[in-house]
Amino acid sequence: MFEIKKLxxxxxxxxxxTEEGCLKFISEQxxxxxxxxxxxxxxxxxxxxxxxxxxxxxxxxxxxATAHTxxxxxxxxxxxxxxxxxxxxxxxxxxxxxxxxxxxKRQMTCWKLKSKLMECIEKRGEIDILYK
Numbered sequence: 001m002f003e004i005k006k007l008x009x010x011x012x013x014x015x016x017x018t019e020e021g022c023l024k025f026i027s028e029q030x031x032x033x034x035x036x037x038x039x040x041x042x043x044x045x046x047x048x049x050x051x052x053x054x055x056x057x058x059x060x061x062x063x064x065a066t067a068h069t070x071x072x073x074x075x076x077x078x079x080x081x082x083x084x085x086x087x088x089x090x091x092x093x094x095x096x097x098x099x100x101x102x103x104x105k106r107q108m109t110c111w112k113l114k115s116k117l118m119e120c121i122e123k124r125g126e127i128d129i130l131y132k
Contacts, residue, residue, distance in 0.1 A: 005089035
C-alpha cells in the first residue's frame with residue numbers, strides 16, 4: 001500500500017492539489033485488484049456520474065471513490081481532507097486545534113476526521129483510508 005507519510009510537502013502538493021488527483025489516488029487504493037459491486041459482486045463496470053465513480057453493469061448500482069472509506073460523507077473538499085491525513089501521518093500528536101489553525105477549518109471538523117484517523121491507527125497500526 002502507498003504510504004502517504006513518505007512524501008515531502010512538494011511531492012504531496014504535486015499529487016493531491018486537485019480534486020481529480022485526490023479521487024484518482026483514493027480509487028486506486030480502494031480498487032487495487034479491480035472493481036467488485038458491493039450489492040451483487042459483479043466485476044464489470046462503466047463510468048459513473050462523478051469523477052472516478054463506477055457503475056455496475058449488472059445491477060446499475062453506482063459507487064463513488066469515497067464511499068465506504070474514511071472520506072464517506074466528508075463535508076470538506078477532498079484535497080483538504082487528504083492534507084489533514086498527510087499532516088496526521090507526519091505528526092500523529094498534532095492537535096485538532098493546530099490542524100484547525102493551519103487548515104483554516106472549524107476545530108470540530110478537524111477533530112472528527114482526526115478521530116477517524118486515530119481509530120485506524122489503533123485498530124490497524126497504520127492509517128488505512130479504506131477503513132470506515
